[in-house]
Amino acid sequence: MSIRFLRRARYLIFWGTLGMAVSARAQEKLHVLAFESTQHLRDFFRWTPQSTPLVSGHRGGMEVGFPENSIAAFENTLKHTPAFFEIDPRLTKDSVIILMHDATLDRTTTGTGRVADYTWEELKKLKLKDAQGRVTAHGIPTLAEVLEWARGKTVLNFDKKDVPLAMTAAIIRKYRADAYVMLTVHTAEQALYYYRDNPERMFSAFVKTPQALAEYERAGVPWDHMIAYIGPEVTPANQEMYRLLHARGVRCMISAAPTYDKLKTKEERAAAYRSVIRDGASVLESDLPIEAAEAIKAMSRK
Structure with missing residues (x-):
């Protein structure tokens, strides 16, 4: 040799x-959230009196330099805290599913006009902007790319935009992603469609009132398959929803994105985030997930 x-x-x-x-x-x-099965996923999100508060990054988070609905934003958040992410699948002109909250490109990309008027080949040439409007080096991701990235790292919560329910169900099935995906459903009918397609699915359900809760009861979707979004702020009416949903083992989520995230100072925001958890919510959704996680860290049980 x-x-x-x-x-x-x-x-x-x-x-x-x-x-x-x-x-x-x-x-x-x-800080990964990795689940071996759909049962493991449901067990993790099940509410008990000992439940640790969880943070959800709204659109993945909107930290400076990290555009919403981007893999870069997801990874940046996970470097600081465990989190799951609400994301926005949307269709291109040629029916490729990408991540984009708005129906138009102007606010979050270097493009203009409607997303649906462009093919994926055209859109992949654009760059994303951060929440301050600065152009970044990051491009628009496809949902397929994000599903590949997220496996073994986190949970993706698909919001409902313009992707048909059947197409959403099909891509989850194709990537065998049910153990790390939950679906935002605005009605009991939407939840029932996905549940009949695959009874292992997990949901983030809009359950803001006792009437909405009764509709889910009638639909027969099991409560251990969902968390419940109950609104954007602390209100006296929340107490009734906590009582009803906790009795069924359901975590309740408040989204600070349209409310408390917009307070002027970090101290004001931190106080508001803590008030959400003290009020009874066990999931805090935020545009600023790193800040939110730090604010409620002392309130978490190991």
Whole structure:
């Protein structure tokens, strides 16, 4: 065996080992939520009196430099805290599912006009803007790319935009993603459609009133398959919903995105986030998930 060969072998082993170490360190930086099965997913989100508050990144989060609905935003959040992410699947002109909250491109990308008027080949040339309107290096992701990325790292909560229910169900099935996907449903009928398609599915359901709760009861979708979105702020009416939903083992979510996230100072926002948890919610959805997680950290049980 030649000296040259031995040197080359040592070189490859060194860089291979270094590469594995760097990869391991990068993975260690992420606070992952990984589930082996749909049952494991449902058990994790089940409410009990000992439940630890959870944080959901609204549109993945809107931190400076990290555009909403981007893999970069998801990874940035997970470097600081465990979280799951509400995202916005939307269709292109040629029926590719991408992530985009608005029906138009102007606010969040370097493009203009309606998303539905462009093909995926055209849209992939654009760059995303952050919440301050600054152009970033990040492009628009497809839902398929995000599903591949999220496996073993986090849970994705699909909001309802313009993607047909059947198409949404099909892509979850294609990527075998039920153990790390939940579906936002605005009505009991939507939940029932997905449940009949696959009775293992998990939902983030709009259950803001006792009347809406009764509709889900009549539909027969099991309560251990869902968390409940009850509104955007602390109100006296929430107490009745906590009582009804907790009796069924359902976590209640408040979204601070349209309300408390818009307070002017970090101190004001932190106080508001803590008030949401003290009020009885056990899921806090926020445009600022890193800030929200830090604010409620002391309230969490190990």
